[in-house]
Amino acid sequence: MSTLTSVALISALALAACGEAENGSEDPEETADAAAADTDDTSEDADEEGGNGAAEEDSDEGVVEPSERPTHEAGGAEPRLVITYDGGVSVLDGVSLESVGDFEAEGFLRVNEAGDGRHAFLTEGDSFRLIDAGTWGEPHGDHNDYYTTDPLLSDLTLDGDAPAHVVSHDGIGTLFFDGTGEYHTIDLTELSVEDEQIETTGDYETEGAHHGVAVVAEDGSRFETLEDRSGARFLDTEGEEVDRNEDCPGVHGEAAGPEGIIAVGCEDGVLIWNGETFEKLDTGEEYSRIGNLFPAEGSPVFLGDYNLNEDGGEMTEVALVNSETGEITTTDVGSPYNWRNLQRGPEGEALVLTEDGQLHIIDPETGEHLEHIDVLDEWTEPEEWQEPRPAIRVNGDLVYVTDPDNQEIHLLDLTEGEVITTAEVDFVPNEIIVIDGRPVEGVSDEYDEGDDDAVHDHDHDEDEDHDHDDHDHDEDHDHEHDHDEEDDDHDHDH
Numbered sequence: 001m002s003t004l005t006s007v008a009l010i011s012a013l014a015l016a017a018c019g020e021a022e023n024g025s026e027d028p029e030e031t032a033d034a035a036a037a038d039t040d041d042t043s044e045d046a047d048e049e050g051g052n053g054a055a056e057e058d059s060d061e062g063v064v065e066p067s068e069r070p071t072h073e074a075g076g077a078e079p080r081l082v083i084t085y086d087g088g089v090s091v092l093d094g095v096s097l098e099s100v101g102d103f104e105a106e107g108f109l110r111v112n113e114a115g116d117g118r119h120a121f122l123t124e125g126d127s128f129r130l131i132d133a134g135t136w137g138e139p140h141g142d143h144n145d146y147y148t149t150d151p152l153l154s155d156l157t158l159d160g161d162a163p164a165h166v167v168s169h170d171g172i173g174t175l176f177f178d179g180t181g182e183y184h185t186i187d188l189t190e191l192s193v194e195d196e197q198i199e200t201t202g203d204y205e206t207e208g209a210h211h212g213v214a215v216v217a218e219d220g221s222r223f224e225t226l227e228d229r230s231g232a233r234f235l236d237t238e239g240e241e242v243d244r245n246e247d248c249p250g251v252h253g254e255a256a257g258p259e260g261i262i263a264v265g266c267e268d269g270v271l272i273w274n275g276e277t278f279e280k281l282d283t284g285e286e287y288s289r290i291g292n293l294f295p296a297e298g299s300p301v302f303l304g305d306y307n308l309n310e311d312g313g314e315m316t317e318v319a320l321v322n323s324e325t326g327e328i329t330t331t332d333v334g335s336p337y338n339w340r341n342l343q344r345g346p347e348g349e350a351l352v353l354t355e356d357g358q359l360h361i362i363d364p365e366t367g368e369h370l371e372h373i374d375v376l377d378e379w380t381e382p383e384e385w386q387e388p389r390p391a392i393r394v395n396g397d398l399v400y401v402t403d404p405d406n407q408e409i410h411l412l413d414l415t416e417g418e419v420i421t422t423a424e425v426d427f428v429p430n431e432i433i434v435i436d437g438r439p440v441e442g443v444s445d446e447y448d449e450g451d452d453d454a455v456h457d458h459d460h461d462e463d464e465d466h467d468h469d470d471h472d473h474d475e476d477h478d479h480e481h482d483h484d485e486e487d488d489d490h491d492h493d494h
Contacts, residue, residue, distance in 0.1 A: 069134075072147065074147060074148050075146070077137055077146055078093070080133045081093075081435075082133055082435060084431045087105070095411075099425075105124050105129075108386050109124055111131075114166065114188065116173075116189070117439060117443065118136040118191075118437065128163045135147070137437055152193050154193035156197060156198050158186075160184075161179025165212075165254070167213060169217060178209065180205070180209050181206035182203070183205075185200060185201045186201060187201050213252075215254065223254075225251050226246065229249070232264060248280065250266060253304070260275035261274055265289070268287065270302070272323055288306060289305075290307075291304075293321065294344050299348040302323065305342060316336055318342065320365075333352050335358070340392070343392050346396055349364065351399065357374055359392070359399065388404035396436075399412040400432060403429075408423065
């Protein structure tokens with residue numbers, strides 16, 4: 001078993017303990033069902049009513065306010081999934097895969113972790129809209145206390161032209177708008193659906209509108225991509241440019257690594273900010289687009305997609321970018337994949353879901369294929385990047401896989417090497433994130449890195465995951481920006 005204990009086992013044991021104390025039951029499944037039912041009948045009201053998803057006490061008394069939602073103490077971290085579909089967004093329990101909330105929303109929807117272990121942002125039209133997944137943890141002495149409540153899609157938005165990437169770093173969330181090149185920061189410790197509005201702590205503007213990303217550190221220094229997507233620059237706390245590099249065509253796919261490293265992909269390699277200056281790592285190919293990078297805590301290696309076809313086409317190789325040695329190596333996975341099919345495992349393993357239905361587990365240092373697990377039937381990537389296709393997300397030893405063709409969600413345990421739960425859903429799943437409900441370093445007060453429950457760094461994920469999807473925006477916001485089909489995660493998966 002990996003150093004991160006399986007969340008499924010923790011949750012099952014915690015629920016069983018709670019059940020024994022409260023219900024006299026020793027069956028984890030029964031207690032899980034009871035816990036899901038105990039989230040209050042208001043979640044069923046929300047499913048029936050739709051709209052803002054807030055529960056109604058009855059038709060005469062109106063909608064329950066965010067502060068009036070019931071709070072339940074949990075025996076451990078309670079992960080939840082937030083999944084978009086055509087017409088709405090659904091929140092599922094991360095262990096039972098049962099629905100705990102469903103909300104109507106319009107247009108093409110994207111979703112990103114906010115970075116505080118509780119909230120997410122739904123990209124809807126010209127807004128980032130705040131979601132409370134309803135699960136969180138609070139440090140308490142030598143342990144953490146965990147809680148749940150009904151999820152809520154709030155009316156709180158941060159508005160702008162073509163909302164795109166969401167990044168978290170040092171307890172700071174940064175939200176980027178492609179249409180203007182503007183970005184705004186928020187204090188993740190203060191984020192709440194009970195507020196009257198989303199307060200920004202900083203408002204910045206890049207050199208021009210572009211499909212880009214920015215990272216703001218605790219000291220106020222900033223990383224920005226350039227207007228023509230040729231590279232990036234770094235600014236100090238006073239906003240003065242420290243360094244710039246314009247040798248990264250098609251810059252995309254920001255991810256953070258150890259020792260303050262920030263990496264972005266290029267059409268011929270990877271550009272790395274090492275904390276003092278920029279360094280370009282070349283693939284040696286004339287065109288070899290790395291559009292999305294996926295980090296793992298403590299690892300100098302980034303996993304990247306790898307496209308050798310300038311006109312698009314299938315990808316069957318992945319890149320392993322070692323920021324420590326400066327080497328970029330590739331490994332073939334034998335079947336096509338896309339930008340939603342990459343993640344990192346609990347030990348930093350490179351995970352790749354391919355169109356033959358297999359999950360490949362790869363050693364990030366050597367590129368050796370460690371294991372292949374059958375998860376799905378064979379499938380084919382749709383032509384339009386907005387269309388649903390299988391996607392994966394990781395939380396500890398658990399891998400969540402969406403199956404749009406069959407309207408299912410699969411839960412795979414890496415310690416067992418097999419799918420342990422499959423749930424049918426009444427929608428076609430598109431984008432997915434995991435909110436794990438744990439305290440986050442830099443966000444939660446009294447965060448203790450020595451607390452086993454708390455050791456889970458969310459800075460730049462993706463996402464979890466924390467990777468960052470390439471937020472090529474809705475066709476209504478085409479502007480002059482490209483819509484790379486292979487772009488995404490990110491996450492950022494960030």
